[in-house]
Amino acid sequence: xxxxxxxxxxxxxxxxxxxxxxxxxxxxxxxxxxxxxxxAPRFSPEERELPAAIRRELVSRLNTLFIPxxxxxxxxxxxxxxxxxxxTWRNPMSPQTQSYLHQKGAxxxxxxxxxxxxxxxxxxxxxxxxxxxxxxxEACLRALGPCVIEHEQYEGKPLAxxxxxxxxxxxxxxxxxxxxxxxxxxxxxxxxxGKARYTAEIVDDPRLSAGTAIRGVMQCLANHHVGIxxxxxxxxxxxxxxxxxxxxxxxxLRLRDESGICFVVCxxxxxLQLLQSTFRIGRRIAAGGVTEFMRPASGDxxxxxxxxxxxxxxxxxxxxxxxxxEIALQLFDLTQGIRGLAxxxxxxxxxxxxxxxxxxxxxxxxxxxWNRHFRQLDSPISALRENNPQALAQWDDLCDTEVLKKKxxxxxxxxxxxxxxxxxxxxxxGKPGETKEGTDRAGRRKKGKVEDCELGRxxxxxxxxxxxxxxxxxxxxxGVSP
Numbered sequence: 001x002x003x004x005x006x007x008x009x010x011x012x013x014x015x016x017x018x019x020x021x022x023x024x025x026x027x028x029x030x031x032x033x034x035x036x037x038x039x040a041p042r043f044s045p046e047e048r049e050l051p052a053a054i055r056r057e058l059v060s061r062l063n064t065l066f067i068p069x070x071x072x073x074x075x076x077x078x079x080x081x082x083x084x085x086x087x088t089w090r091n092p093m094s095p096q097t098q099s100y101l102h103q104k105g106a107x108x109x110x111x112x113x114x115x116x117x118x119x120x121x122x123x124x125x126x127x128x129x130x131x132x133x134x135x136x137x138e139a140c141l142r143a144l145g146p147c148v149i150e151h152e153q154y155e156g157k158p159l160a161x162x163x164x165x166x167x168x169x170x171x172x173x174x175x176x177x178x179x180x181x182x183x184x185x186x187x188x189x190x191x192x193x194g195k196a197r198y199t200a201e202i203v204d205d206p207r208l209s210a211g212t213a214i215r216g217v218m219q220c221l222a223n224h225h226v227g228i229x230x231x232x233x234x235x236x237x238x239x240x241x242x243x244x245x246x247x248x249x250x251x252x253l254r255l256r257d258e259s260g261i262c263f264v265v266c267x268x269x270x271x272l273q274l275l276q277s278t279f280r281i282g283r284r285i286a287a288g289g290v291t292e293f294m295r296p297a298s299g300d301x302x303x304x305x306x307x308x309x310x311x312x313x314x315x316x317x318x319x320x321x322x323x324x325x326e327i328a329l330q331l332f333d334l335t336q337g338i339r340g341l342a343x344x345x346x347x348x349x350x351x352x353x354x355x356x357x358x359x360x361x362x363x364x365x366x367x368x369x370w371n372r373h374f375r376q377l378d379s380p381i382s383a384l385r386e387n388n389p390q391a392l393a394q395w396d397d398l399c400d401t402e403v404l405k406k407k408x409x410x411x412x413x414x415x416x417x418x419x420x421x422x423x424x425x426x427x428x429x430g431k432p433g434e435t436k437e438g439t440d441r442a443g444r445r446k447k448g449k450v451e452d453c454e455l456g457r458x459x460x461x462x463x464x465x466x467x468x469x470x471x472x473x474x475x476x477x478x479g480v481s482p
Contacts (some may be wrong), residue, residue: 067310078291137232
């Protein structure tokens with residue numbers, strides 16, 4: 001929770017709105033964004049001399065590692081824009097907004113209703129399991145500034161408001177509407193540190209209806225000026241049938257239409273089939289846009305090599321080998337570019353090396369650790385490796401099965417509103433690093449050549465290493481060559 005600090009916006013419709021002016025400005029330094037998104041585990045080369053049992057414990061720190069890639073910056077820009085737009089219709093300095101918040105049954109003017117409808121948005125983030133949808137989204141949320149902002153005074157006028165910039169929940173496994181509502185309100189209570197209670201009445205009295213829970217959610221979103229609501233693991237809806245699925249989907253649309261917030265859903269390809277089951281849902285998703293996190297095209301992809309190079313720095317073994325191209329190729333072959341597998345594999349490989357006293361990780365030991373700990377994933381990994389449509393269709397969270405029905409080849413999403421930005425940075429225009437909106441691969445508006453931009457260094461071979469030396473990401477001072 002942070003106290004509000006205001007900066008006047010350069011965009012006219014944002015001026016005079018404390019909810020927007022308390023957010024990070026539109027124009028930010030690239031290094032600041034990188035620092036906000038990155039997560040680096042604690043590490044020191046001296047720790048390699050600690051006892052084996054302690055080092056095997058320290059290796060688990062790798063689970064916190066997050067290295068931002070260009071697609072994450074594109075998602076961040078879209079989220080930041082949608083967040084600011086969501087606040088345009090609910091300026092707390094406006095008497096009409098205060099009436100809407102604090103007077104039961106207060107009606108909004110036709111102009112405000114139209115502004116609310118225009119401000120609401122639905123963004124869909126998709127990708128295979130383990131590709132980094134959750135961690136990438138959380139990194140973007142971190143870069144949006146504090147989760148909770150306390151307002152006390154604005155331009156000399158008292159303003160006692162608490163602003164929740166974003167909330168993130170997972171779709172409940174029981175697929176019940178009431179459970180989802182309770183999760184949203186519980187997340188708000190947690191963000192506020194227990195200063196407000198919304199769930200007690202509903203949890204304590206199981207007889208209360210889902211309608212009561214919905215009203216509680218709507219009131220919570222309004223009272224605390226929630227800007228972004230993220231619902232993760234939305235593929236849990238996929239196994240829901242009949243009325244339960246319809247109720248949940250209708251609720252999600254109602255949140256968007258009646259709260260005017262930025263609404264984000266994250267899920268695997270299986271969830272896309274459900275969310276596009278009706279035109280009204282598909283239309284809103286297409287309007288808001290679909291962001292797809294894709295795997296690297298090969299083990300030689302610069303982004304993958306840079307990721308592996310940073311990952312390779314975090315070794316608690318006593319005889320760390322030098323990073324080579326073969327390491328990146330082996331990690332890619334075993335994990336098929338899924339970072340959610342590459343990191344656990346490095347953890348297990350180091351644990352094995354410490355346990356058997358070899359104290360070194362090589363391409364051979366990586367394969368041995370894979371066979372020892374991840375053999376049950378051989379079938380889906382083989383399907384990805386061979387790019388076999390029939391084999392991929394067996395796992396609905398690995399590919400868009402609707403596309404596979406139409407043609408063979410790598411899974412893609414055939415929508416003009418989709419940002420198909422993968423490891424090669426190619427978009428629907430077919431030009432590397434350029435989208436239809438005229439942005440570069442990092443999702444930033446062009447200011448000349450990409451190479452002139454700080455984020456452009458992410459695209460170069462050894463770019464992560466250069467940023468590491470500067471102390472922006474990874475472990476600084478370990479002699480990584482740019």
